[in-house]
Amino acid sequence: MDLRQLKYFLAIGKEGNLTKASKKLHIAQPPLSYQLKLLEEELGVKLVERTTRKVKLTDAGNFLFNRGEQIIEFVETTEKELKDFNEGIEGTLSIGTTASASSILYEKTTNFHKIYPKINFQIRERNNSAILELLSNGIIQIGIINAYYDSNNLLHKFFDLKNFEFKHLYDEPMVAAYADNFTSSFLEETIPLSSLNNLPLVLHLKLKNIITDACSALDFTPTVFCESDDVRSMLTWADTGMGVAIVPKSAIILASNKNLLYKEITNPNLITKTFIVWMNNHYITSAVKHFLEMFEE
Template structure:
């Protein structure tokens, strides 16, 4: 007994006659009658009582009709699910993010993606850039969302718009009423920043003939902001990262400098597997 035979039998039962079933299935009547007889012989039971025009299901026929309906329904569901999976409309997408990219991920792009692909689930891995690059290389995640600078060897990337770095501080450490500051104003200030930005910040300060006073280096933009909010120093973070700590009394000053800027990058390996769901996710950023 196979799916084809079940479909033939189910259609016969639904139509109540072999002639009508043959028309619906677009096959000739004799082959359909033969398939029904073969199914009865294989199962060793009589499935229908044949009349001059119509057929009537036996008790065994009613049982098989019920099961055939369930099986055919499950078969269709499986076909639909596999089709959806191939088309990237169903499944689980594993991506990695650095903490400072979270605000950019959780914007209208993700809402748009969810509206279009409501049956795609996410598995999120958070870590620093080096950890995410390793997960990407090992195939644990398909896509990573990181910040420049990073080693892009062997990677495809989509770079989002550049954004400035900002100085975030408590009211006690605030030295100006202006909304923007020059790099030179950071001289002798206790700075807190994500370790990966150390070279970027140091070079920018050196261009203004001073060495930054480093109070704390860490691996998470949220840590920088929380320490700054506690009055321990001045955090240097990407502008969008401010959203990570939600409501606070922290004061933010944009740093006027082309050198102190960063970009979010969506990266994936040049070689290796990328699911259709992953490709659909990347399309969110291609027109940015």
């Protein structure tokens, strides 16, 4: 199996049709069908089920499709790294970030672009575990992730950092986000966690246990109205006026709706810690080194 065959197969899988795939690849359909047949014979598995109008991936085909996309991305990243043994004046930085940490990324990339205008960016917004997986697979070069304190004031680990280098960037509190017509009881700029007792809450799936523990320490059980794994979705739920979303303070920039109000929650157990991470056993390009230097300032 060579990369050309793999790219042909990926095009077939994406288009679901040999004719469309051949047009996208700018080759005739017979040679494309022949390369697919050679690939199946070489691998000893059937990759697609053919009908008169379309093709459907088999289980083996779906496996190769998912793995193939990672292989192509890894090869492209490797090629970029091999071209960057000098000063990193040109190239592409592949970065993964959580939604709530994207604000610092926007700031740093803006400043970095002024110094290195020929370096492009490839940004993937994912959760912590997905970012670390992309780092481990060599798909991205840098990740920006979050961690939290639990009710015992110990760092709550969503990830194992033994294979990574990391730098702590900043701490931030969590905020209560709610529609301006939801309640008028929050008069101060900051509120205690206990003020959310008996209110319907919108919680992030990964933060539910931490928030529940913090509430338990104050002798109440939170009323969970909705759970989500996406911060933007949580803010949308809050905007409906049906509940209060508890999110990191930096998530405020993710909401374009001006009807949302925010109150900082004063609780030492609800602190978000943000880290920048990279692999400790991979080649670090000059572009990555220069970008990491931005966080030393």
